[in-house]
Amino acid sequence: MAKIDDVARLAGVSKGTVSNVFSQKRPTSKKVTEKVLQVSKELNYVPNHIARSLVTKKTMAIGLMIPHRKFFFSMFHNQFINGVLLEASNYGYRVLLDMIPTGEVKTPSLASYPIDGAIVLGPTEEDDRINLLHQNEIPFVTVGRIINEGIQDVSTVNNDNKGIIRYICEYLIGLGHHNIMFLNAGDRMTVGIERMEEFVRVLEEHGITVQPEMIYSKPDIHSDEYIKYGYDETMRTLKSHPERVTAIIADDDRSALSALNAINEAGLSVPEDISLFVICGDLTMMHQVRPALTGMDLQPSELGVQSVRLLMHKLGVLEGEYDNNWTVPSKFIERDSCAPVNKT
Amino acid sequence: MAKIDDVARLAGVSKGTVSNVFSQKRPTSKKVTEKVLQVSKELNYVPNHIARSLVTKKTMAIGLMIPHRKFFFSMFHNQFINGVLLEASNYGYRVLLDMIPTGEVKTPSLASYPIDGAIVLGPTEEDDRINLLHQNEIPFVTVGRIINEGIQDVSTVNNDNKGIIRYICEYLIGLGHHNIMFLNAGDRMTVGIERMEEFVRVLEEHGITVQPEMIYSKPDIHSDEYIKYGYDETMRTLKSHPERVTAIIADDDRSALSALNAINEAGLSVPEDISLFVICGDLTMMHQVRPALTGMDLQPSELGVQSVRLLMHKLGVLEGEYDNNWTVPSKFIERDSCAPVNKT
DNA sequence: CTGAAAGCGCTTACAG
DNA sequence: CTGAAAGCGCTTACAG
Known part of the structure; x- marks a missing residue:
C-alpha cells in the first residue's frame, strides 16, 4: 500500500500538506488539493488509520460490551446493537463488539483496549467490565443503572x-x-x-x-x-x-x-x-x-442511539449541555392477549 | 497512562526488554520479568495497542460485514455473530461490526480499515464491500458463494x-x-x-x-x-x-x-x-x-465459527492445509408442522 | 497556504 | 539474555 511519503513525493508537496488534504484540519489550496487527490487515486492511497490513531490518540471506535450466554442473544440485543451501529456511524465511529461473559473479563493479548469509549449493556453490581474501563480511563455509558461506590460521574441510559x-x-x-x-x-x-x-x-x-x-x-x-x-x-x-x-x-x-x-x-x-x-x-x-x-x-434501538449520543457527549464529539442520565420512553402496544378478568 | 519508557526507567531495564516481557517474543530472565511486571502493576501499565499495531502491522481485529436493513436483523445473524465472536476470541481477535447497507460502502473518515481480515455475510453479485476489501488488500472470507470475475482465490463458507x-x-x-x-x-x-x-x-x-x-x-x-x-x-x-x-x-x-x-x-x-x-x-x-x-x-453459529477459522488460515494464524471452500452441514428437525398430504 | 522536524509508543534487527 | 537505535506512518506545533 502506498504511504504518505509516496504521495508527497509524486505530488511535489510535503507530507504535512498531504495530511491536511485528507484531514481537512488546515486549508489547502485548490490546486494542491487536486494534485494530491489525483496522485492518491493513482497510487490507491488512503491514510493509515493506525498511524493516525497513534498521534491523534483517537481510534474512532467504541466498544459495545454485551453480557452473553454462549450462542445466544435476544431481539432486544439485536435491536439495541442496530441502534448503536447506526448512530455511531453518524459520527464516523466504528463499533467493536465484545460479548464478554459477565465476570470473565480478559484483555486479549495483554494490550490496551483500542477504543475511545464504551457502552456497557446490562451492568451488574460489582461488574468487572466497569472496573476495567474505569481503570483504563476509558469513558463509558451504561445501559441500565449501576451501583458502584468507587466510580462517580456514571452516565446512564435507561428505560423508566x-x-x-x-x-x-x-x-x-x-x-x-x-x-x-x-x-x-x-x-x-x-x-x-x-x-x-x-x-x-x-x-x-x-x-x-x-x-x-x-x-x-x-x-x-x-x-x-x-x-x-x-x-x-x-x-x-x-x-x-x-x-x-x-x-x-x-x-x-x-x-x-x-x-x-x-x-x-x-x-x-x-x-x-x-x-x-x-x-x-x-x-x-x-x-x-x-x-x-x-x-x-x-425501544431498544432508541436505547442504542441514545447511549451512543451520550457517549459522544462525554467524548467531546457532541457539544453542548447534556444530562448524565437519559430515560428512553416506552410504548404501550395493546393487542389481544389481555382482557378483563373472567368472573365465573 | 504509563508508557513503556516509564516502566523501563523504574525497572532499570531497556524498553526492548519491557517489550519482550509482554510480547514474550524473546526470552527474559525470571528476575527481570518479575521486576518489570511488578513495576507495570504499580504504574498500571499495559502496552499501547495502537503503537504496537503500527509496527507489527496487525490490528488483531477482524471486520464482520453484515448487510442490513435499518433497525433489523434476524436470529440467523444473531447466532452467526455469536459464532464469529466466540471463535475470534479464541485466537485473541476482536470483532469490528459493520452493518453496511449493501451497495453503500463508505470509508469512515477516509482512512484505511483497521482490520486484519474480514468476513462478508450474504455477498451479492457486484458487491461493493468485496471490491473495497480486495482493493485494500484485506484478506476476506465470504459466507455464501460469490460470483466475481475479477477476484480469484475467494474463500467461502456455506451451507449446502x-x-x-x-x-x-x-x-x-x-x-x-x-x-x-x-x-x-x-x-x-x-x-x-x-x-x-x-x-x-x-x-x-x-x-x-x-x-x-x-x-x-x-x-x-x-x-x-x-x-x-x-x-x-x-x-x-x-x-x-x-x-x-x-x-x-x-x-x-x-x-x-x-x-x-x-x-x-x-x-x-x-x-x-x-x-x-x-x-x-x-x-x-x-x-x-x-x-x-x-x-x-x-447452524448459523457454526457458519460463524468456520468462517473465522478459514480466515485465520488465510491470515496465517492457523497453520496447515485448508480448503478454500467449507460446507457447514444442516440438521433436519422434525416437529409437528408437516404431515402426509390430505387426500380428500 | 506550505514545509521541515519532532514525536506518538511501541517493536525489531543488530550487536554484544 | 539485554541494550541502543532505527523505524512503523502518520500529525502537529513552529516558522515562514
Whole structure:
C-alpha cells in the first residue's frame, strides 16, 4: 500500500500538506488539493488509520460490551446493537463488539483496549467490565443503572423501569386482575431490582396482597434454566394455585411464549382465562403470535442511539449541555392477549 | 497512562526488554520479568495497542460485514455473530461490526480499515464491500458463494444450499405433496439462486410440474415488503389456487409465521390442510410456536465459527492445509408442522 | 497556504 | 539474555 511519503513525493508537496488534504484540519489550496487527490487515486492511497490513531490518540471506535450466554442473544440485543451501529456511524465511529461473559473479563493479548469509549449493556453490581474501563480511563455509558461506590460521574441510559411496571400493573388491575404472576428479569440486574420494588409498591398501593410464590426472577444467564424460563414456573403456579392466577407479566417474548404454551397445555386460554402481558418482546413476534401479545415496546434501538449520543457527549464529539442520565420512553402496544378478568 | 519508557526507567531495564516481557517474543530472565511486571502493576501499565499495531502491522481485529436493513436483523445473524465472536476470541481477535447497507460502502473518515481480515455475510453479485476489501488488500472470507470475475482465490463458507432444498423437497414429496409453494430467499443472493435451481430440478426429476406462480423470492432488504414477506404471498396463492397448495416452504421463521397466520386466517390448518416447512428458523421460536415447526437448522453459529477459522488460515494464524471452500452441514428437525398430504 | 522536524509508543534487527 | 537505535506512518506545533 502506498504511504504518505509516496504521495508527497509524486505530488511535489510535503507530507504535512498531504495530511491536511485528507484531514481537512488546515486549508489547502485548490490546486494542491487536486494534485494530491489525483496522485492518491493513482497510487490507491488512503491514510493509515493506525498511524493516525497513534498521534491523534483517537481510534474512532467504541466498544459495545454485551453480557452473553454462549450462542445466544435476544431481539432486544439485536435491536439495541442496530441502534448503536447506526448512530455511531453518524459520527464516523466504528463499533467493536465484545460479548464478554459477565465476570470473565480478559484483555486479549495483554494490550490496551483500542477504543475511545464504551457502552456497557446490562451492568451488574460489582461488574468487572466497569472496573476495567474505569481503570483504563476509558469513558463509558451504561445501559441500565449501576451501583458502584468507587466510580462517580456514571452516565446512564435507561428505560423508566418503575414507570413501566407501574403502568402495566395499573393496566391489569384496571382490568380487574388481582392475582398477577410476575416473570421478572434477573434479580442481579438493576432492571430486575427496580421492577420488583415497584411491582410490590403498586400492588400494595391498591391494597392487593403480594404473593411471593407468584414472583419469579430470571435465572442467571449462564444457567441451563435461562432459556426455558417461563414454562416450568407457569406450569407450577397454575397447578399449585389453580384459581389464583388471572394475569401473567412476562419479561420478554421468550418467557411469554413459554408461559403461553404452559397455559395452553394446562387447558386454559389467553386471554379468556389468563391475560398475558409481555414487557419486552420482538415486535414482529408479538404481532404474529396467536393471540397477538399485548406488551410494551422498550425501544431498544432508541436505547442504542441514545447511549451512543451520550457517549459522544462525554467524548467531546457532541457539544453542548447534556444530562448524565437519559430515560428512553416506552410504548404501550395493546393487542389481544389481555382482557378483563373472567368472573365465573 | 504509563508508557513503556516509564516502566523501563523504574525497572532499570531497556524498553526492548519491557517489550519482550509482554510480547514474550524473546526470552527474559525470571528476575527481570518479575521486576518489570511488578513495576507495570504499580504504574498500571499495559502496552499501547495502537503503537504496537503500527509496527507489527496487525490490528488483531477482524471486520464482520453484515448487510442490513435499518433497525433489523434476524436470529440467523444473531447466532452467526455469536459464532464469529466466540471463535475470534479464541485466537485473541476482536470483532469490528459493520452493518453496511449493501451497495453503500463508505470509508469512515477516509482512512484505511483497521482490520486484519474480514468476513462478508450474504455477498451479492457486484458487491461493493468485496471490491473495497480486495482493493485494500484485506484478506476476506465470504459466507455464501460469490460470483466475481475479477477476484480469484475467494474463500467461502456455506451451507449446502442445493442439498438442503433437495432434502426438503424429497421429504415433502415423500409425504405426497406435489403442490409446493416456495417462499425463497432473495433472487439476488447466491443462496436464493442456488436453491431455486435445485428446487426446479428436483420437482422435474419427480415428474412434478413446476408452478412459477407459487414461487416467490424475498423482496430486497431495503424495501418495505421485506418484513411482511410471506403473508400476502400465501394469502394470494391460497385464494387464487385453493386446492393447489398442500405444502409451503418458508425461507425463515419470520416468513413462516407470516404464512402460518395467513393459512389460519384463510380457515385452514397446519399440518392438516397444509404442511409448513421452515428452512432457517430460530430454534426456540420453531419449538414454541403451535404447531411446532418442522425445519432445518442451518447452524448459523457454526457458519460463524468456520468462517473465522478459514480466515485465520488465510491470515496465517492457523497453520496447515485448508480448503478454500467449507460446507457447514444442516440438521433436519422434525416437529409437528408437516404431515402426509390430505387426500380428500 | 506550505514545509521541515519532532514525536506518538511501541517493536525489531543488530550487536554484544 | 539485554541494550541502543532505527523505524512503523502518520500529525502537529513552529516558522515562514
